[in-house]
Amino acid sequence: MQMDVMPGVFSRRDPANAAPVLFEIPRSGAEYPRSFSSVARLADLQRSISMYVEECYAGVADAGAIWLYAHCPNAYIDLNRHELDIDPDQIEDEWPVSLQPSPKTKNGIGLIPTICAGSQPIYEAKLSVAEVQHRLDHYYWPYHREVARLLEGFRERHGVAYHLSCHSMPAIAAGNGPDAGQRRSDFDLGDRNGTTCGPELVDAVASALSGFGYKVTRNAHFIGAESVRKHGAPGQGIHSLQIEMNRSLYMDEDTRCRRPELARVRDQLTEVAARVVRFAAERAG
Template structure:
């Protein structure tokens, strides 16, 4: 296994004989850049992090897949949001082009989150345009450019590439008519069949269901920016978002791993083996 690091931005682990498969973890980082100034407590900031996901998928490299992990936290800049998903009212200054805030952005969870732990403010002053541009240029784009490079190289070498964007979700639905209801164990998001061949979604659902997990599709999260930006099935790049219920592997309140964390780790390594086998077979069939 080889490892490559861009300090503060990402770490990448490459298998000796890589299949055209990438598992990337964009929202589990905990290295807060020195320019990040927040009035929120670290405990509240960490509630926005998909904790331990990078460790849960550590076995994918042994299966032949590439592993990519963003060091920076989504409270600083969220790699799973569009680069223009900014509330103009949250900025000190005027952005030089039209912004595209999503409905979630008005609640404080856009590209530059303004709240954490549901309602706790992150800042006591609006970030400047220059500060946000710095975060985009030095963190967000280097990470996404690496994802794009890897997928293009896989596609060019094998005729196709398979991309799994790995996240975790709280065990209970927080708001809406189903608030308080338990979520499934895994929710697979392919933006309603638009970011990958359904064969990939079917395979992942089959493997996870085979372990006894309850699997849903496009139910809680259809897939956000990582799969939207990179998935292009017509050009041979297949992107699927995997949301894992945190209660499977950690205590949501203390953020401590549960004793059965190694079993979940082993199941995800087996998932990687199956996806790698699928990808190698598909690439071989292309000749």
């Protein structure tokens, strides 16, 4: 097995004779760049991170898929947001092109989050255009170029590419969301309402997870964000699916510590990866 690293940006594990399957983890990194300065407590910043997801999916390379893990924390720059999802009020000068702030940006959780732990401010002053551009040039774009390169390589060699974007969600929805106060499902599969992948991939993943007794929903809590929107092109053979996993399955959300069940979840997700690899092999040219 080959291990490739772009220091501070991502790590990648490639099995020998990898199937055209990529499991990527864009929001679990915790390597804060030295230049990062915040008024928030580290404990609050850490609550923005989908902790331990990279460990839960650590076995996918053993199953024949590529594993890609982003190192930077989403409190620094959120790789699952559009590159123009920036609040113009959070930067000192005018951005060179028109910005596209989303409702999430207005709530402080856009490309460059301004709050953590629900309400705690991350900065005491505005950021410069140069600082935000640095984060895009040195972290955001290198990661997304790698995702795009891998998927395009799959398609060129096999005619298809399967992309699983791996995330975790709080067990109980926060008070400002559409599902506020609800107990979430064990896994929620997001294909942006059928636009980023074919239904066969969703069915295969849902069937594998349900086989372990998990409650699986589709586009119920999260329909899929920028990673699947940016890369999914089912009409061209590239299928992107977001997988949201309930954090209570593998960690204590209060203490932020791993639960003993993490090892079992890892083994099960390795089996899910093996199922997707077989699925891809049946469809590869």
